[in-house]
Amino acid sequence: MRTTIQFGPQHPVWIEPLRLKLIMDGEIVKDAELEAGYVHKGLEKKFEWDYNKGAYLSERVCAICTQHHSTCFCLAVEGTMNLEIPRRAQIIRTIMLELERLHSHFLAIGLTLESIGFENLFMLCFRNREIVLDVFERTTGNRILHGINIVGGVTRNIGPEMGKEILDFCDEIEKRSRDLEKMIVNSYTIRQRMQGVGIMSEKLAKDLCVVGPVARGSNVPYDVRAAAPYLMYKEVKVTPIIEKDGDCWARSIVRVRELYQSIDLIRQLVPMLEGTPDEIFAKPKSMPEGESFARVEPPRGELFYYVRGQKSIKLDRVKIRTSTYANGPGIIPLIKGSHLADVGLITITFDPCIGCFDR
Amino acid sequence: MLKILENIFKNATSKPYTSNYPFTPYQHFPGTRADVTWDGTKCTLCGLCQRVCPAECIVVHKEETKIEYMNTQCIRCGYCVRVCPTNAISQNEVYTKPSREKLTVFTLITNEDAPIIKKRRAEAAKKAAEGQPGETKKE
Numbered sequence: 001m002r003t004t005i006q007f008g009p010q011h012p013v014w015i016e017p018l019r020l021k022l023i024m025d026g027e028i029v030k031d032a033e034l035e036a037g038y039v040h041k042g043l044e045k046k047f048e049w050d051y052n053k054g055a056y057l058s059e060r061v062c063a064i065c066t067q068h069h070s071t072c073f074c075l076a077v078e079g080t081m082n083l084e085i086p087r088r089a090q091i092i093r094t095i096m097l098e099l100e101r102l103h104s105h106f107l108a109i110g111l112t113l114e115s116i117g118f119e120n121l122f123m124l125c126f127r128n129r130e131i132v133l134d135v136f137e138r139t140t141g142n143r144i145l146h147g148i149n150i151v152g153g154v155t156r157n158i159g160p161e162m163g164k165e166i167l168d169f170c171d172e173i174e175k176r177s178r179d180l181e182k183m184i185v186n187s188y189t190i191r192q193r194m195q196g197v198g199i200m201s202e203k204l205a206k207d208l209c210v211v212g213p214v215a216r217g218s219n220v221p222y223d224v225r226a227a228a229p230y231l232m233y234k235e236v237k238v239t240p241i242i243e244k245d246g247d248c249w250a251r252s253i254v255r256v257r258e259l260y261q262s263i264d265l266i267r268q269l270v271p272m273l274e275g276t277p278d279e280i281f282a283k284p285k286s287m288p289e290g291e292s293f294a295r296v297e298p299p300r301g302e303l304f305y306y307v308r309g310q311k312s313i314k315l316d317r318v319k320i321r322t323s324t325y326a327n328g329p330g331i332i333p334l335i336k337g338s339h340l341a342d343v344g345l346i347t348i349t350f351d352p353c354i355g356c357f358d359r
Numbered sequence: 360m361l362k363i364l365e366n367i368f369k370n371a372t373s374k375p376y377t378s379n380y381p382f383t384p385y386q387h388f389p390g391t392r393a394d395v396t397w398d399g400t401k402c403t404l405c406g407l408c409q410r411v412c413p414a415e416c417i418v419v420h421k422e423e424t425k426i427e428y429m430n431t432q433c434i435r436c437g438y439c440v441r442v443c444p445t446n447a448i449s450q451n452e453v454y455t456k457p458s459r460e461k462l463t464v465f466t467l468i469t470n471e472d473a474p475i476i477k478k479r480r481a482e483a484a485k486k487a488a489e490g491q492p493g494e495t496k497k498e
Contacts, residue, residue, distance in 0.1 A: 053413040056436050127376060134388070141392035147436045155441065 002030065005340070009038050013115050013344035016354035020331075020347075024340065032335045034328065040358040047318035051077050051151055051288055054315065058305075059145050061320065062356040064107065067093075067100045068298035070149040073318075075230060076307040077151045078284075079292030086279040089153035094232040095166070095269050096139075096146065097296070098262045102173065103132040104299035105255045105262075108351040112252055113184070115348045116193050121184065128176045135169050138162070153281035163270045170263050177259050185256065194249040198334045198346035201246055210330045212301020212323050213258070214350055217251035219244045224297035236268050248349040255351075258299075287311050298323055300351050322356035391452045392435050397426050397466040401447035403473045408439035408448060421475055430455055430462040 003024050009017035017038035023031040043061055047054055058073035059066040071093055078085060110125030133143045140146035140156055148155045158166070184190060200210070205218035215222050223240035225233045241257045243250035288309025296303050301323030310316040327350050334346050378385070387393070404426075406419045416432035417439060440448045447470075455462060470476065 050411075052411070052438070056413045056434065056438070137391060138388045141390055141437070142435065145434070147392070147434075155437070 001025075007343060011344070013111075013348055014352065014354070015111075016352075018347075018352060018354050018357070020335070020343065022335070022340070022343065027339050027341075029335050029338055029340060029343065032332050034332055036328070036354065036357050038358065039354055043359050044318055044320060048315055050313050051309075051315050052313075054318070055150050056147060059147065059149075061359060062322070062353050063144055064104050064353060065100060065298040065300065065303070065356075066145055067096045067149065068296050068303055070146075071097060071231075072294050072296045072303050072305045073307070074149050074151050075294035075296070076292050076305040077288055077309075077315075079294060080288040080290055080307055080309045081151075081284050081286050083152060083282060083284055085153045085282055086277070088157070088273065088276045088278065089280045089282075090231045091269055091272050091276065092154050092156075092158055092280065093149065094236075095158070095266055096136075096148070097231075098265045098269070099132060099135060101262045101299045102259060103129050103136075104351075105259050106132065108255055108299070109180075109184070109252060111351075112248075112345070112348050113190070115344045116190065118190070121180075124180060124183075128173065128180065131169065131173065131176075135166065138165070150281070152284050155281070157278065157280050158270075158273060160274070163273055166266065166270055170267055174260070174263050177256075177263075181256055185253070191249065194252065194345070194349075195245070195247055197248045197342050198338060198349065199245070199247045200330060200334055204333060205246070205330070208330050208333075209326060210301070211326045212297075212299070212351075213251050213254040214301065214327050214330060216240055217243050217254045218246035222302075224295050224302050228295055230294070230296060232269060232272070235272075236265055238265070248345055251349045255299075287313060288315060300324060300353060300356070301326060320359055322353070322359065324350075324353045324357045327352070328357060387452055387454070389452065392437050392450050393452055393454045394430060394435070395428065395433065395439060395448055395450050397428070397468075398447045398449065399466055399469045401445045402426065402466075402468045402470055403445055403447075404468055404470075404475055405444065407442055407444065411438050411442050413438065424468045424473070424476060426466045426468065428464045428466065430464055431458070432461075 005022045005024055007020035007022050008014065009019045019035040021033040021035065022029050043057065046057060054077070055070050055074055058069045061069050106125050106129040110122040113125065114122035136146060137143050139158060139162060140148045200214065200218045202219045205215050205220050211222065219242055221240040221242050223238060225238040226240050238261070241254055241261060243254050288307065289311045291306065291308040293304060293306045303323055304321040306319040307315060308317040331347055331350060335343055338346060404419060404421055404424065406421070409417045409419045413436060414432055414434045416429040418427040420427060437450055440450050
């Protein structure tokens with residue numbers, strides 16, 4: 001007998017609303033249907049205004065990768081004006097991007113553990129995430145919506161004292177992440193629960209064009225930081241971290257290993273601030289004209305902004321392609337044939353951000 | 360086994376990680392961007408802050424020489440502070456407590472150099488100058 005189960009829109013696994021219509025045969029999912037659009041805000045239309053305000057608006061698309069969204073928007077608008085931003089601003093932007101990857105991965109790992117019932121480890125992950133947010137508050141002035149990115153540079157400088165503080169923070173967070181890694185990666189129970197669940201083969205990943213840790217967990221070495229370097233990634237080389245298995249465990253391990261990569265990158269970036277001139281803002285000389293696009297690598301995968309200017313302060317069109325939008329179609333083939341108890345775990349290892357999904 | 364005992368001892372003797380919230384309030388770091396205030400003696404009522412505000416929470420009433428700031432609507436981006444030509448706007452480090460009502464703050468501008476106030480003063484002076492001779496003529 002077939003039964004239909006409505007998974008969502010309100011489900012404890014996800015923070016945001018997403019609906020899955022599951023057609024079940026006993027415990028096994030036979031068919032699934034994904035429905036999104038519950039938090040559609042119409043932001044792309046709202047972007048057709050002053051481009052200086054657009055940098056603040058782009059942060060509101062997704063509350064977790066705010067810095068990536070505003071950086072990508074600013075890069076796209078700067079592309080339409082042929083504006084080169086100062087080197088110091090580039091370094092500060094890159095440091096913020098890597099810090100944001102840290103806090104987003106802590107959130108993703110914590111939520112994955114919570115979905116399989118380890119609430120204590122979820123709290124430990126969030127305790128570590130809190131000190132990353134403290135660094136954000138000290139450097140940018142706000143915890144989540146930083147608001148330091150503007151078209152032409154950044155608004156706040158990182159002085160030598162703050163640079164030293166960030167390096168101290170790197171030591172602290174690395175020690176804490178090693179502790180956490182010992183607890184999670186060596187745990188027999190977690191490994192048994194997650195290994196072999198929701199396997200995405202390399203061929204499927206390439207067919208569906210998934211991005212980010214989902215692709216890298218399936219042995220597809222695609223990372224925008226390495227494929228099309230932007231900002232300081234031209235100088236600081238990044239090698240994509242890949243895992244071969246393609247199951248939930250591999251996707252989570254990619255995130256854990258990327259934590260250390262981010263810490264390593266911050267350690268390379270902070271000494272670069274020394275000796276660079278104190279200039280952090282270049283005044284735009286012309287209005288946005290023509291079209292341009294930018295790609296960055298948020299914690300969830302590739303993010304794409306397309307901007308078309310009309311030689312006035314107002315923009316003509318902005319198109320956003322977010323990472324969850326690219327990963328969304330990958331959820332359905334993995335759910336088909338899995339147990340009902342695994343549905344939550346499989347979807348949460350994609351790290352879905354529904355605010356990005358619907359825009 | 361030994362490791363568990365070690366962990367138990369460590370956790371039993373260490374301080375709690377969380378803070379005792381309502382009794383010890385959360386301390387923001389210096390440089391936090393919070394509420395915005397206007398300096399009435401510096402502002403020239405140019406209206407630039409109203410034009411750049413992304414949240415549209417600033418309304419400049421030129422006739423009443425007042426600035427209306429909707430505190431609960433503000434997103435604390437700091438754009439108005441950056442753009443102000445006379446540095447009349449400052450951002451402090453204290454957040455307003457959450458409230459059920461919309462909170463609106465009015466600031467009265469008393470700057471002598473503000474064009475509108477200057478013009479009014481000149482008009483008043485002119486009127487006074489015209490009025491007095493007129494009165495004397497009537498008499």
